[in-house]
Amino acid sequence: MGRVTIVDVAAAAGVSVSTVSKVINGRDGIAGSTRLRVQQAVSELGFERSLVARSLRTRRTHVIGILVAGFEPFSAEILKGAATALTDTDYELLAYTAASRGGGAGWERRYLSRLGALIGGAVLVTPSVVDADAGVPLVTIDPHTGPVDLPSVSSDNLTGAMLATRHLIELGHRRIGFLAGRPDLESSRAREAGFRQAMADGGLEVDPDLVRVGDYRREAARAPATELLSHRSRPTAVFAANDLSAMGTMDVARELGLTVPTDLSVVGFDDIPEAAVTTPGLTTVHQPIQQLAATAIGLLVDLMDEMAPEQTHVQLPVSLVRRGSTARALESRS
Amino acid sequence: MGRVTIVDVAAAAGVSVSTVSKVINGRDGIAGSTRLRVQQAVSELGFERSLVARSLRTRRTHVIGILVAGFEPFSAEILKGAATALTDTDYELLAYTAASRGGGAGWERRYLSRLGALIGGAVLVTPSVVDADAGVPLVTIDPHTGPVDLPSVSSDNLTGAMLATRHLIELGHRRIGFLAGRPDLESSRAREAGFRQAMADGGLEVDPDLVRVGDYRREAARAPATELLSHRSRPTAVFAANDLSAMGTMDVARELGLTVPTDLSVVGFDDIPEAAVTTPGLTTVHQPIQQLAATAIGLLVDLMDEMAPEQTHVQLPVSLVRRGSTARALESRS
DNA sequence: ATGAAAGCGCTAACAC
DNA sequence: GTGTTAGCGCTTTCAT
Numbered sequence: 250m251g252r253v254t255i256v257d258v259a260a261a262a263g264v265s266v267s268t269v270s271k272v273i274n275g276r277d278g279i280a281g282s283t284r285l286r287v288q289q290a291v292s293e294l295g296f297e298r299s300l301v302a303r304s305l306r307t308r309r310t311h312v313i314g315i316l317v318a319g320f321e322p323f324s325a326e327i328l329k330g331a332a333t334a335l336t337d338t339d340y341e342l343l344a345y346t347a348a349s350r351g352g353g354a355g356w357e358r359r360y361l362s363r364l365g366a367l368i369g370g371a372v373l374v375t376p377s378v379v380d381a382d383a384g385v386p387l388v389t390i391d392p393h394t395g396p397v398d399l400p401s402v403s404s405d406n407l408t409g410a411m412l413a414t415r416h417l418i419e420l421g422h423r424r425i426g427f428l429a430g431r432p433d434l435e436s437s438r439a440r441e442a443g444f445r446q447a448m449a450d451g452g453l454e455v456d457p458d459l460v461r462v463g464d465y466r467r468e469a470a471r472a473p474a475t476e477l478l479s480h481r482s483r484p485t486a487v488f489a490a491n492d493l494s495a496m497g498t499m500d501v502a503r504e505l506g507l508t509v510p511t512d513l514s515v516v517g518f519d520d521i522p523e524a525a526v527t528t529p530g531l532t533t534v535h536q537p538i539q540q541l542a543a544t545a546i547g548l549l550v551d552l553m554d555e556m557a558p559e560q561t562h563v564q565l566p567v568s569l570v571r572r573g574s575t576a577r578a579l580e581s582r583s
Numbered sequence: 584m585g586r587v588t589i590v591d592v593a594a595a596a597g598v599s600v601s602t603v604s605k606v607i608n609g610r611d612g613i614a615g616s617t618r619l620r621v622q623q624a625v626s627e628l629g630f631e632r633s634l635v636a637r638s639l640r641t642r643r644t645h646v647i648g649i650l651v652a653g654f655e656p657f658s659a660e661i662l663k664g665a666a667t668a669l670t671d672t673d674y675e676l677l678a679y680t681a682a683s684r685g686g687g688a689g690w691e692r693r694y695l696s697r698l699g700a701l702i703g704g705a706v707l708v709t710p711s712v713v714d715a716d717a718g719v720p721l722v723t724i725d726p727h728t729g730p731v732d733l734p735s736v737s738s739d740n741l742t743g744a745m746l747a748t749r750h751l752i753e754l755g756h757r758r759i760g761f762l763a764g765r766p767d768l769e770s771s772r773a774r775e776a777g778f779r780q781a782m783a784d785g786g787l788e789v790d791p792d793l794v795r796v797g798d799y800r801r802e803a804a805r806a807p808a809t810e811l812l813s814h815r816s817r818p819t820a821v822f823a824a825n826d827l828s829a830m831g832t833m834d835v836a837r838e839l840g841l842t843v844p845t846d847l848s849v850v851g852f853d854d855i856p857e858a859a860v861t862t863p864g865l866t867t868v869h870q871p872i873q874q875l876a877a878t879a880i881g882l883l884v885d886l887m888d889e890m891a892p893e894q895t896h897v898q899l900p901v902s903l904v905r906r907g908s909t910a911r912a913l914e915s916r917s
Numbered sequence: 918a919t920g921a922a923a924g925c926g927c928t929a930a931c932a933c
Numbered sequence: 934g935t936g937t938t939a940g941c942g943c944t945t946t947c948a949t
Contacts, residue, residue: 255927256926266926267928271928278934280934297692298696299926300697302925302926304635305635305928305940307928320676321666325659325662328662332653339681342680342682343679347673348647348666348674362633365633365941522656522860526859586942588941589942589943598919601921601944605919613918636942640942640944700925918949920949928941929938930937932938933936
């Protein structure tokens with residue numbers, strides 16, 4: 250038998266659909282006996298109301314959308330953090346992404362339109378462009394650089410990048426390459442700024458030839474990493490703007506016959522779980538990704554409850570995690 | 584301005600909504616000039632059709648649902664695998680879960696009802712009870728034990744458990760505890776069977792006191808693990824039915840002042856990325872989780888295209904990954 | 918080639 | 934206390 254609808258329940262209980270609707274929504278003004286009859290019909294038929302039909306009609310659901318450009322390690326951590334933050338609440342979580350790579354530019358707006366009122370609010374993960382109004386409360390994680398000023402949660406990317414770069418400098422590296430991330434994101438800019446500042450602080454200059462742009466994906470890092478590593482005077486260390494790019498760089502290094510960390514030190518950013526599994530383990534800047542998510546969920550829930558959150562731009566601290574992918578620079582070794 | 588609907592587009596283009604609908608759905612029987620005018624209106628207004636309204640009307644969407652009991656490491660890997668498998672197709676991916684713990688019994692059916700035709704098919708991850716018919720094609724990953732026979736994808740759990748147990752036996756362990764998983768899942772039963780068989784093969788008997796039941800969650804492992812480890816004659820090794828339980832066991836061991844692997848060896852199952860990050864790293868049975876997902880997606884897409892998949896029950900191979908959480912048994916050490 | 922109208926499952930006025 | 938009705942945004946006959 251097909252899906253059971255409110256009409257079936259009404260028929261079974263011998264009442265009208267609006268009565269059923271009132272019962273399942275806990276409205277009052279319903280005789281106790283009627284309520285009972287309806288409830289019985291509901292459980293007998295195993296009725297569950299359609300989120301779709303309901304959201305088409307009302308302007309609010311209890312579903313939180315997490316909109317991401319793709320399911321990769323970073324967003325997966327976000328999902329875990331969001332779920333944990335929502336444990337034992339009655340919210341439901343809906344993560345959405347187009348399968349096609351990155352969803353294309355402006356995916357956030359498209360997803361939001363497509364989902365409509367299905368979700369009562371959304372967390373946008375690394376969004377590029379969003380026009381402020383979507384009809385539902387929005388919170389961003391690691392957002393783009395730009396004019397629209399949505400509540401946001403991010404890490405202290407500047408400090409993180411300085412930590413990573415300084416670590417390399419302390420190991421004696423002088424020629425340090427930088428593999429940047431998605432240029433549209435604030436995080437990416439901050440990481441580049443941190444890199445440059447730490448280099449300047451260390452009295453080193455940045456060779457423009459040793460700066461390349463990736464887009465945070467492992468595969469996309471291959472081309473720029475290859476350029477970096479086949480440079481006639483190649484760097485002895487590379488700071489990649491995220492772990493996936495760093496892993497891509499290590500892939501390329503291996504193919505080029507370079508040993509990490511002997512011939513090349515590599516530092517990433519994020520500290521996704523995968524970073525510990527590479528060989529050698531990846532030295533990286535730890536971002537509290539799950540906390541980022543929990544914080545975003547906190548802000549969003551406040552917004553959905555029509556409470557003004559206390560802060561609308563939250564920045565969380567980062568730290569350096571040393572693993573096996575970095576070592577003293579060759580020339581400075583005994 | 585509120586969300587732009589098909590009505591707005593129709594008004595802007597000076598045509599009826601049905602004409603707009605035909606254009607955006609590529610139906611023919613539309614004058615070229617009209618089509619152009621509509622398309623222009625669509626892009627000018629940034630119109631994106633509502634998945635919700637559409638799915639209410641039609642009986643099929645291009646959205647694949649991944650229904651999970653929660654976003655934890657295993658399901659996160661599934662998501663990554665599914666996304667990778669669908670790269671550059673025009674499917675969209677929607678992962679859904681209730682925030683409340685586990686979603687309650689029968690969550691699969693509830694989610695399915697709530698989502699209705701919003702999704703054109705679904706992958707059910709570790710489902711307990713599903714009545715076959717949901718109106719859309721369904722594929723399960725690591726399903727329950729029971730009568731309903733949906734297409735399924737799982738790992739060779741029996742062999743995996745034997746591998747893990749045999750490894751412990753080879754290290755000289757004799758008192759080996761087992762921390763089982765969700766009893767409703769086929770995987771859990773198979774892992775227990777594998778454990779028992781390997782024990783028997785090794786000429787060891789299973790002490791019923793050393794078998795406890797968890798439910799695959801880290802926190803839920805605390806109680807049974809505590810019982811196991813505070814047993815008067817405690818085991819020198821524990822095989823936990825999944826990594827999260829194994830990590831919970833290590834948590835308890837630490838609190839009890841036991842050092843892993845010196846005082847206690849621990850083996851898990853799954854090889855989630857987190858397993859490599861524990862201290863010491865967790866020895867575990869590697870399951871190709873992302874491949875499980877890719878396989879399930881393959882079956883589902885066939886079903887959605889109304890093609891009969893070649894096989895409906897797929898089992899993937901596993902392997903043992905040795906890390907730091909296992910060592911020779913104390914009594915057998917020099 | 919185009920439009921009017923019905924209807925998907927539900928909720929919310931408003932009537933009785 | 935309960936039922937009737939309109940309508941959310943869309944697709945789809947069926948007229949015109």
